[in-house]
Amino acid sequence: MVREVLGEYGLDDAVIEMDTKFHQDLELESIDLVALSGQLEQHYDGRVNFAEFIADLELDEIIELTVGRLVDFVVSCLASDKGE
Template structure:
């Protein structure tokens, strides 16, 4: 999903690790996070609520958001729905 989004900015060959930040490293804006949120919702449905995840973060945490932290959120969300 992230690679698809990055293709729009010709960043599809960028190295992405768990420490890669959306803001500083990938230079994504808030509208890009909305697009990513839509992709996550389309793929996972209600099992992964990115909007609620972001809503619980402070502005500096959103700016410092890493790929790894988002991946952790997805994994935790999916595991929680498996137990239900």
């Protein structure tokens, strides 16, 4: 899904690792995170609310957000969903 967002900017070949930062390394803006949020919510049938997660972060946390932190969030959402 991250690669889809990057593809819109012609950055299909960008290296994406767990410590890759959305802002600094991938140069994604907040609108891109909103698009990614929508894709995640749709893909996981509403079980992953990335927009709500981002809304709870401070600005510096958003700027430093990594792919790994997103992955951890998705995993925790899906794990808690199984527990219900």
